[in-house]
Amino acid sequence: MPWPLARMARYVQQCKYLQQLKDNDDICSKAFERGSYLLFSKEKPLLTRKDQETPFQSVISWRTFHEVEPFNPNVKQSSVVLGVSDEADIAPLFVCSVPPETEKKIESAFNSTFVDMRRALFSLSDDENQHVSRGYSMISWDENIKFCSYCGSSLDRKISGCSKVCSQKCNPLKMTHYPQIHPVAITRVLNHSLDKILLVRQPRHPKGMYSCIAGFMEPGETLNDNIRREIAEEVGIVVEKIEYFQSQAWPLPQPSLMMACTAVAMPGSEEIDIDKEELEDAKWFSKAETQEALTRVIKNPKILRENEKGELVIPPHGAIAHELVKNWLNQYTPTKL
Template identity: 30%
Template sequence: MPQPQLPEPAHAQVDSMLSRKFGKEIANYFSGSPLNRVSFLRTDHAFLSAALRHPSTSFLLFNSLSPLARDPTKLEYASFKDVQPLVGDDPYSKNEEQMVSEYNSSVTVPQLLFLGLDEREKSGFEWTIYHGSPYFALDVTPKGTICSTAEKLIESMKSRGLQFVEGRMHMSLPAEQAAIYAQARALLDWNARNPFCAQCGQPTLSINAGTKRTCPPKDLASLINTTSIGSTTATTPTADRPDCATRKGISNLCFPRTDPTVIMAVVSADSERILLGRQKRWPKYWYSTLAGFVEPAESVEEAVRREVWEESGVTLGRVVIHSTQPWPYPANLMIGAIGQCTPGGEEILLKHDPELEDAKWVTLAEVKEALHVGTSGLGEEAGEGYKEGGLRLPPRTAIANQLLSAVTGGFLEGGNGGSKM
């Protein structure tokens, strides 16, 4: 399958002191969204109601985190008319204070996200000084009290020749669609993983157009349960829930989680070789750069040095940050770096952390050749011209590819490096 183009760097044509010194900004796959998130409007229910029902509004549907698409290379969107039976006439008719006071955990509310406005589209939607086509994402996974309605919506989409594209990763979408998909998937996954309060264990409520969750002080479901089960005591039924620390002070919300992760191209002390590693589950001859999570109270540079030493035994000196990549599986921010070995620190020892099956030093020429003919996703065939036994590397939609392209493309000599191939 042809690899999609990468997003264009922001303001690539603007000359500035920074661009002259460091080169143009590197944009990685899953970044470069065309949407203005206007995050400050997520609490404005009048705005959300108007955006939701505008004729130009697009809804990206997900079923068990699988997006609605024509095929793996093109997302498809639904209209408000399509989703109205599931979300109702106006899910934003009540403000957040009313939603919290009337919370009922026994009623399944489909997860709806406001993603932003595409200001390039002259759709006629305007709100004060803001304009553009609104975009939402909606989880249509059949569950709870919405099971039947969700199933009908799914069948309606399939009857149009559309599908919910399954797969561990979706990296064949056009760059702009990939960025919209990444935002939606990460937020839907976070909401699904946090149905209960981390402090008191009670069900939580999604607010702020899907970007925060709160622990309401009342739950009308408790009244329903008490009535249906009956009571043998003199206790008066109440919707009040036990005290929770998240309702005190200003920290009364649960925010989406983003996990910082370092990923690094490691260069030998003489700048002639690159360190690559492989995990046991990967295809034969398939290698990549090393990576790992940033730990609390650790700088990015320290995390790079620690992860490289733990996984390979190699010792790094100078570390520089190259670029970053959102990674919605489930919610990582990949911080791409390039590090150089200290003299005498290049010996590979895999005895510390058993994560890697193998690690080896590869010449820049070998890496450059593999970038030309040997890149692919984990489940895909290598590129045209690849010969069995040659080095295989991640596709250009992965930041690992960008880091390797930078090293072999002149980054170490002061150039910007990288390639869109």
């Protein structure tokens, strides 16, 4: 549905203010004390349980500047702009690291918990999942990238933490460094009749879990080129009729943009020939089998850690592979077939 005019105006205002926070040191420096903070201890974000009745669902434990400062006195020098709130006053959002030795005190003070990243991403809403993904990616880049990749000189940090400028040799060239992301295509492969889905299993997957084929894009590749190549390499299938579905930021093992698509196997190219260096297994699954796998993980997200029987499961809510499979089961209709 179209947005109301007031909502559209506020969205434009949000985007403009966020850009000012990133680029204008004066505006950013004045925003710290009225901001809300997402805290990380190493790779663990600070979350709190949504409510007692939904133990598998969490929310970000946003903290104020004055709550964070006792645990990180350098909060203004080390925080990174994360975004802006959707409230009427459009407050700034920041991400900040705290020393691991302060974990217990912070958890006790705010009745919250520092949670493993994967558990966090699978327990948050889509919007908060995006905050945590961006927050971890930005704070990691800010803490780890200290030197110019062109000349080796130290980098000067913008107050926002969203970019850095070479301090010496590259200065005449105005070499500005930004966080990098890695594009990944993740694809639900369907048979030509559209009644089966190809799911694959990697050795690192939890017991019983199958997912969609995914692979990093190479320089010079289009999205379609990448999808065709990865599927041919990993399962020996040639696909056609590629359609874009949606995208998701994903921070592990490195900041990535997951671009989810659908591809249909060409007639005569549905026999699987797996790359045993990449995959442990790959199978065609019917809608009935896939629905059972989806139901298992929805009813019991802990099954991914406690699947002693090795029952078929798919990735949980929070992973874009989950949405690809669920959409195929519930409402997928091709637009280009």
